[in-house]
Amino acid sequence: MAMFVHLTSASAAPRVRRAGIRAVSHGQDGLRGVYCFPVLPSHTLTHQWLRELARFGTRGGLVAVHLRLDDAQEVLVGRYGDRLGGAQRTVRAAEAVGRIAALDDPRGWEVFVPRAVRPGEIHRVRAAPQVSGWRYAPDAHGTRPCTCYGCRERGGYGTRRLRERLPHPLDGPPPAPRALLAQVEAVGDPGDPAVLLDTLHWYGLRRRGPLPRLARLAAHPDPAVRRALAWAVASWTTPGTDALLAALAADADRGVHKAAEAVRELRAPET
Known part of the structure; x- marks a missing residue:
């Protein structure tokens, strides 16, 4: 064995x-x-x-x-x-x-x-010992750290200062929540998909967000916006996020359905 x-x-x-x-x-x-x-x-x-x-x-x-x-x-x-x-x-x-x-x-x-x-x-x-092993990748110590969304350690010691010193062109410090919400409200209803996709990208880097103000995007006529909404709330702890994902999982568009189901699997507790 x-x-x-x-x-x-x-x-x-x-x-x-x-x-x-x-x-x-x-x-x-x-x-x-x-x-x-x-x-x-x-x-x-x-x-x-x-x-x-x-x-x-x-x-x-x-x-x-x-x-x-x-x-x-x-x-x-x-x-x-x-x-x-x-x-x-x-x-x-x-x-x-x-x-x-x-x-x-x-x-x-x-x-x-x-x-x-x-x-x-x-x-x-x-x-298990909580200090064993490597972080990021073997032999990562001594190399220039990457501040992209996939590599950075959210909430880690010095993370915010590191991102300010070495901003990533796509995943640098996001705009303030007030500025993001102003962008969403400025485009109206249903809103320009290009602007909404850019705004949802930055919302996806946050842990919480104004869910009641963004929930209307679940009915946006462009399926790309609905897919982006599912991924944007993937790591949110805001109450109501799971209900929104359940609604998106029932979307008639196959791409939206698959995105919402993938996010729900990622949020499910692993054993």
Whole structure:
């Protein structure tokens, strides 16, 4: 039996013990399953993904879920960037462990199980060190930080000053909320799609927003605006956001429907 470790929020530990790990993560070729990493002799390498995953927010910190898979279980293995190019290889679980253990530098590698992990496959759940691993990418320390929306650490120490010093041309400090709302109201109803798309882009970089004032855009005649609205509220904690996404998920336009469903999956708590 091959042993792997999966990192998840401490708040999900009781559910993991009771029901296993749900297949909610998206892998190569649209597969849904569970990300994990082999248990290696090096404690640091085994938990290398911890600091990177912690950047995206956890409830109660992270815990390490050790799971045993049959040696013949098919999994995907490769570096984290390989999945985007479809370069991860399908191998058996035992081979995935051997392949990663033989690497001179296994940092940034991952294993993807294309299914849920059953409760009987959970070996144990234990506390994990909260300071192990790399952030952003292996060997990122000492390189010029990127301030784009995908790379920056929201709420991290010094993040605001860093963005002001090194603004990104597309994801730099957004206009003030008052200015954004003025843009939406100035275009009228239904409004110029180009202006609304630009405004919704900046709203997507915020954690909250004036949902009652933007909800009317869910009925905008341009489906591109409705899609942008779904992505703009993806990380919002504003009350009513889930109801708006449910309405967009029922949209007659296929693109709007798929965007809203994708956002709802991203917002769903993972185990």
